[in-house]
Amino acid sequence: MQQSTYDFLRDFLVRHSGLALSEQKRYLVETRLVKIVRDYELADINAVVAELRKNEKSKLAQDVIESMTTNETMFYRDKHPFESLAEHIAPEMLERHRQLRVWSAACSRGQEPYTIAMVLDKLMPDSLRRCRIVGTDLDEVALRYADAGVYTQMEVQRGLGVRDLVQYFEQDNVNWKVHNKLRGMVKFQKLNLIDDASVASIRGEGEFHVVFCRNVLIYFSPEERCRVIDRISKRMVVGGYLFTGATEVIGQTKSEWAPVKKGQSRLWQLLKSA
Amino acid sequence: MSIVRKVMVVDDARVVRMALRGIMKKMGWEVVEAADGREAVSQLEKNPDLSLILLDWHMPEMNGYDFLVYLRSKPEFSENPKVVMVTTEASMPSMLQALAAGADEYIMKPFDADMIASKLEQVGIVVEAS
Numbered sequence A: 001m002q003q004s005t006y007d008f009l010r011d012f013l014v015r016h017s018g019l020a021l022s023e024q025k026r027y028l029v030e031t032r033l034v035k036i037v038r039d040y041e042l043a044d045i046n047a048v049v050a051e052l053r054k055n056e057k058s059k060l061a062q063d064v065i066e067s068m069t070t071n072e073t074m075f076y077r078d079k080h081p082f083e084s085l086a087e088h089i090a091p092e093m094l095e096r097h098r099q100l101r102v103w104s105a106a107c108s109r110g111q112e113p114y115t116i117a118m119v120l121d122k123l124m125p126d127s128l129r130r131c132r133i134v135g136t137d138l139d140e141v142a143l144r145y146a147d148a149g150v151y152t153q154m155e156v157q158r159g160l161g162v163r164d165l166v167q168y169f170e171q172d173n174v175n176w177k178v179h180n181k182l183r184g185m186v187k188f189q190k191l192n193l194i195d196d197a198s199v200a201s202i203r204g205e206g207e208f209h210v211v212f213c214r215n216v217l218i219y220f221s222p223e224e225r226c227r228v229i230d231r232i233s234k235r236m237v238v239g240g241y242l243f244t245g246a247t248e249v250i251g252q253t254k255s256e257w258a259p260v261k262k263g264q265s266r267l268w269q270l271l272k273s274a
Numbered sequence B: 001m002s003i004v005r006k007v008m009v010v011d012d013a014r015v016v017r018m019a020l021r022g023i024m025k026k027m028g029w030e031v032v033e034a035a036d037g038r039e040a041v042s043q044l045e046k047n048p049d050l051s052l053i054l055l056d057w058h059m060p061e062m063n064g065y066d067f068l069v070y071l072r073s074k075p076e077f078s079e080n081p082k083v084v085m086v087t088t089e090a091s092m093p094s095m096l097q098a099l100a101a102g103a104d105e106y107i108m109k110p111f112d113a114d115m116i117a118s119k120l121e122q123v124g125i126v127v128e129a130s
């Protein structure tokens, strides 16, 4: 791949998904584009980029973006955020609000929002009525997977205990399907965190009390990270909580946050939105 | 400093016992083996200090389920050692049956080291990075 081709791709990815690639990631990009070359029966990577230059909103463009995303996730990832939600955050919020609204802001294949749903369901008998969970992602393929709620044997054995499996899943041939009750608690929507209009369009039934935005900020530049946090803050209630990934800290944002510790989890409480 | 804990691996397939032995040793465990439920009974007598059993279901002589029922019928073993089923038996009714008989966790084969570690955490065993 020529330098100019790589430069165009880097720029394209930053503008459409926020993914900030270093000069050294060239090889990785080439590897991942091989699949697009094959799927679209194109001659080579240069042909892919020629198509991209013609139309940045095409199906091919979406496929290029999705080929670069890392969808790695699992049920109860890191465990402690969900303990903190169960033991501290949810009880505190439910005391003050009749309905609890939670947003999983880069939900990948859905393990995170369904984990939230299981945690909340165990806390109250009327979870279906009192909780609204929205799972969003940029990746349409991952979102369709999440919405279907059907997981492989491998996926349901990473992070998930057998008691949750028998309580919240049913067998679907060799796979495992999330119960309708949980599926009723979670709604999925395509949303791009680096796009103001897209974030503003999120369907909820009001501002969110809790947001999980984990293991996605790392892919953005430091400036974009701050803008994403600011966009999210506008969709939250003041006093609401934000979970980020273990290494993801909030920097120089317009929105104001207080670092708090609840149980084993360090998270952020919104003081003033952007 | 870490305390060495002892696990019994029960499976009639030698390759499976070897794979599990390898994974558990890497995590710092002492491993004893049994090729069926009857061998497991005698190993249990020799090793009452087991803290974990990884238990296959289908085996000749005495199967894993029958061994589990036997184990939990002994007052001294009613809660410990923890039992994780490791089996090709991948159906909801089997899981419910094993849980009702006193299993603590359940692994559907095939497994890998991450899955074992994840399931050990589920039964409250802290896994040390190797």
Ligand SMILES: C[S@@+](CC[C@H](N)C(=O)[O-])C[C@H]1O[C@@H](n2cnc3c(N)ncnc32)[C@H](O)[C@@H]1O
Residues within 6 Å of the ligand: A016, A017, A018, A019, A069, A070, A071, A072, A073, A074, A077, A105, A106, A107, A108, A109, A112, A136, A137, A138, A139, A142, A191, A192, A193, A194, A213, A214, A215, A216, A219
């Ligand atoms: C590693 S997964 C994290 C999943 C889950 N939050 C977790 O912690 O396990 C990262 C996800 O972020 C999504 N993503 C990347 N850029 C995004 C953007 N600009 N807007 C929304 N989602 C994005 C990817 O599609 C991917 O599914």
